[in-house]
Amino acid sequence: MKTFSVSTKGHTDVIDISTRIESLLPKSKSGVVTVFVSGSTAAISAIEADPNLYEDLKDVLEKIAPYKKDWKHHKTWGDDNGAAHIRATIFGPSETIPFENGKLLLGQWQKIVLIDFDTGPRTREVIVSF
Amino acid sequence: MKTFSVSTKGHTDVIDISTRIESLLPKSKSGVVTVFVSGSTAAISAIEADPNLYEDLKDVLEKIAPYKKDWKHHKTWGDDNGAAHIRATIFGPSETIPFENGKLLLGQWQKIVLIDFDTGPRTREVIVSF
C-alpha cells in the first residue's frame, strides 16, 4: 500500500493520476491495483484526458446536482458543499484496475482520474493498493 | 470472505455499515476489503453520515429516476421497482477500500454505506472479502 497527495482546485476538478499510479507499481509484476480517495467530496473514475470533455462533465453534473442550491446538508454544519457530496457518492471512491509489468491496462484514451467536487482548494490523499 | 445481514426500509434507505465491516477485519493486518451487496436494487458507496444529506440524495435521484413513473420494467413482471433498478445500476454493487490494522482508511467524514433503493423493507446480504 502506498499513498500520494494531489493539490486540487475543487469545483469538479478532474486530475489525471494514471502516471503517478504507474510510478508506484512494481515493474516486473502483474495484478490489480485499487485506487481509493479518502474524503467524502472526491471520487475516482476513468475518462479521456480532454479539457473540453471535463467541461461537458461539469455541465451535466451542474444539472443533476447544482452547486448553488439550498441543500438540506447546508443546515447541518453551515457548509456550502452539498452538491460536492452528492456527486462524490454517485461516482464512488474506488476503482480497481489490472496492470501488467508495471503498466495499467487502460484503453488508448482512458485515464484514471481523481475528481475533486468540493468548493475550494484541497490536498487529497490517494491510496494505491496492489 | 464473511457476510452479514442488514434490515432495510427501502426507498433509498442509506445505512452506514463502516463499523460492521471493520468488526470483521483482522486487527493486525493491512490490505484492501471488497464490499459487495447481492441483489439488483441495492448498492455500495461512500457518503458523510448526515440524515439531511441523505434527503438531498433522495431528492436528486427522484429527479433522475422517479419512483412513481410508468417504467417499462413494470410490464415485465408486474413490479413497481423500476426506479430502484436504475439507481442501483448507476451506483454499482461494489467498492474496494484499503485498511490498516483492522481500520478502514476513510476520510474524517467518509462512511461506507449500503443504499437500498427497493420499494419495500428487505433483508440484504453484504459480502466482505479481504
Place this chain on the structure above:
Amino acid sequence: MKTFSVSTKGHTDVIDISTRIESLLPKSKSGVVTVFVSGSTAAISAIEADPNLYEDLKDVLEKIAPYKKDWKHHKTWGDDNGAAHIRATIFGPSETIPFENGKLLLGQWQKIVLIDFDTGPRTREVIVSF
C-alpha cells in the same frame, strides 16, 4: 488475469457477461474477481437481465447526457460521442465481485454487464482478474 472480447452495437448496449466471467473462474476456489473494461466509452455494472429495463436505463441516460447534443468534446477531435464518455465516467470501468467454487455470488436477478455507450459497433476487451 484473463481476457475475452465482446462484440457490441454501442448506443448504451447492455450485455450480460456473467456466464463468460464464471467460465474463467477456478471451479474449486473462492475469492474476488475484478472485471474491468478497457476503453473510455464503456463501463461495467450490475443489472437485472430485462430488455425492458435496458430501455428504461437508456431513457434515463438520454435525459442526463443526450447523444444528440453539441458537446464541447466534439470540437476536440470532431467526434460524435461526448454523451458516451460522460455516461462511462459516471458508471466507472470496474466492479469487484466475490465468488465461491467458481460461481459469482450474485443476487437472484443480478447480472454483471458490460455497457457500451459509444456511437457505433465495437469489439471490447474485458479483463478478468482473480
